[in-house]
Each structure stands twice: as C-alpha cells, then as structure tokens.
Amino acid sequence: MHPMNIEPTLPRTGRKLAQVLEGARTVFLRDGFEGASVDDIAREAGVSKATLYNYFPDKRILFIEVAKAECCRQEEATDKMIAMSAPPAEALRVAAERMMRLILSPFGRNVFKICVAESDRFPELGREFWESGPARVRAKMIDYFRQAMDRGELLIDDTDLAADQFAELCKSDLFPKLMFGIQDRFSDAEIARVADGAVATFMARYGAAK
C-alpha cells in the first residue's frame, strides 16, 4: 500500500538515531560547526560514520537538526521564567537570576557563541534561536509589565525598550567577561550583586510605588 511513500525525507526510524543526535549535540556545542569533525561525532555517538550518513545526508543538515532541537530546549527553559502575579521587585529579582543562570551557563555560553560564529554560514540559525529564546522571554516580560501597570505597580512608556533594558542590565559585567574568556564561572555573590543592581536600576526608572 501507500504507493506514494517513496519520500526523500530522512529516515525517522532506526535504533541509533537518538545516539547520533546526542553525540552531535555534544560535539557541536563544544567545538562549533567547523571545529567538529564528523569522525569525532561518530566516535562520541558510538556509531559508525556510515550509520551517521545513513541518517543525515551531510554535516550541515545534521547541524541544523541539532540546532532546531536546541531551540526547542530553549523554549521550554524560558517557560516558567517569570512569576506573573508577584509584585515587581520580587518577580523581577527572580527573573533576573533565572535569566542570568541560563545565559551564564556553559550551555547558554556555547549556544550564543555558535549562533554568533555561524550566523554567516547559517543565516536562519540566529533568527530561530532569537525567536525561541530571547524573543519569548521578552514577550513574557511585556505581558508581566502590562499586568503590573494595571495594578499600578509599574509605569512604562515603551514596554519593548524596558524589557530589552532589563535583559541587558542582567548581563552587566559578567556577560562581557564570559564572552571575552576572562572568566567562566561566577559565584552566587557575583550573580546576586548584578541581579540586585539590575532590579534596583529598573525600578528606579519604572517603579510607580511612592
């Protein structure tokens, strides 16, 4: 039956597909696209190169598949970032720390680095990552701002800019240090200092409480 089923798609079956994706994830995240060799990936996945090429016609497509999976992962990670009903000082403080811990984690660092490094080679990549991560957080923040403004707790003219400013404030000091390879682990105290500062500065500008 199904005479039309001669599809040119990737085989979605096979015992080792998950292994291949997992190995590719590890190696791509560690070494980037150019830095990762297919032999490395096959070894890491515990799979022969022929098997790998049976699932994915070439390295680029494997990379795109991994990137898509990482975007989905991001979406999940951003879902419960903000406690929508808490008052600003609290809700923002929690959101700041969650954002920071994601951004500063080895995972966040590697994903960002790869997006930047490969955005020429894969023009879609940056946008898709942006939409599945930062843009979603921003949308959630704006939702929260609206509610808090209705409760009279915040006073914001440009909610888009306010959300972007808050996100940037959370990167103060630490993010550049991470990107330039000056520091790659951050203590709770360092994170607390920046998170507190971000909330304080944000509230000074946008807080409505007298």
Added chain:
Amino acid sequence: MHPMNIEPTLPRTGRKLAQVLEGARTVFLRDGFEGASVDDIAREAGVSKATLYNYFPDKRILFIEVAKAECCRQEEATDKMIAMSAPPAEALRVAAERMMRLILSPFGRNVFKICVAESDRFPELGREFWESGPARVRAKMIDYFRQAMDRGELLIDDTDLAADQFAELCKSDLFPKLMFGIQDRFSDAEIARVADGAVATFMARYGAAK
C-alpha cells in the same frame, strides 16, 4: 658593525609589509581566523604567498599581529568618548551615542565576533581586546562619575557596576539583533531611542538632581 644583530625577529622593513598587514586585516575581519585562507590574504594584499611568509613565519603570528594593531586602533577610538566637564545628562547622552556607533559599526561587529569565535584558540586575544577597549571606556566612565559626584550631580554606590550597567543599557535591543544576524544597519532614530532610554534609566537611578 653590530655583530650581535643576527636577531631571529621578524623583518620590520620591506616595501610590502604594510600591504600584507592591510590585506590580512581585511580578510581576517571578514572571514575570521579559520575562514581566512593564506592564499586569499596574499591575493587581497596584492603580494605573493612567498613574500607573505617572508614577513610572517605562520598564519597564527600574522593573525596576532593584526589583532594587536586592531587593539591599538580601539584604544584611540575610546580616547575622546566622554566630555569630562559636561553635566551628566549631556555627557552621558553623547557617550551613549559614540559607544553605540562604535559597537554597531561593521568594524565593531567583526572584532567582537572574532574575539568570541577565536577566544578558545587565542586565549590572550579576548583579554587584550577587552583591556584596550571596554575596560578603558569603563575606567573613563568611572573617572567621570567621580567628578560628577564631587559636583553633586550623581549619587552612586558601586561605580564599577554603574559603568557596566550604562554600557549594557546602550546595547539594548540593537546589539542582540546585530549578533544574531537579524539586522545589521540601524537608523539614527533607532539609535536615538536606545541612547535616550539608556540615559533616562541611568539618571533615574543615579541622578542626584532634585
């Protein structure tokens, strides 16, 4: 004379040295370290490969030389970023726009991308760039804060954090879009919106004027 002059250093003379550096700069900034082929660089410089290798023993050393020159260039660019005597709202507004235009320029973008991409391969690179650029701006900002605090115009507890926050505020919205390849040219209006927002938020927190 000078019997000790059999030095193993690079030839600092030669008609085409400047051409080589200029070509290398163009190609490295455009394609990164891995992406740049030595043949490309030689072609871009209008020089034979043998000549290039006569000046620089290998690709890495050529890259490092170019990177150092770029750091110097950065230092100059940061020198007159702040008008030290103007009142905060003005001085910061000018500084914000200057910083933004540097960071968002093709030059700034490429330098940042390369630092991020190659910071594993060249651990010094990120730190040197940081020290010749962002760290210098930060130091200048802190100097300015001190003076403005003495004049009673600002009130800042943690001047380091304040400087970092201001720099990050200047990146709101635009910088992520640049890095993820979503947008690469920015109108005066877009820049003005973010610069004004950065100053307003900063002054709300740290301004002393009543």
Added chain:
DNA sequence: AAAAAACTGAACTGAACAGTTTATATTCGT
C-alpha cells in the same frame, strides 16, 4: 530459521589548505 533491515570498520577519494621550494624577475643602494 530465513529474509530483510540496520550497523560496522576500514579503506578510499577528492578537495582544501598551510607551508616550502625553485627558478626567475624586479628594485635599490652604491
């Protein structure tokens, strides 16, 4: 247990590329 599907390892191809060599040409100091 037989047939089909999935997998393996190892060897291979072809292209890209860093770096070298060589034989020749250009430029510069004197």
Added chain:
DNA sequence: ACGAATATAAACTGTTCAGTTCAGTTTTTT
C-alpha cells in the same frame, strides 16, 4: 651599472577532513 635584497608565479608536500564504498556482522521482522 652591478650586486644584493626583495618579490614573484607556480608547482609541490603533507595533512586534515567530508563524504563514499564495500564486504561482512548484528539485529529485527516474519
């Protein structure tokens, strides 16, 4: 004008790496 230094084009070496091939083994299906 002559020799030394500098530059050139082109071919060459050795390596790395994506992707292929294949003869044979394991796993799954029936």
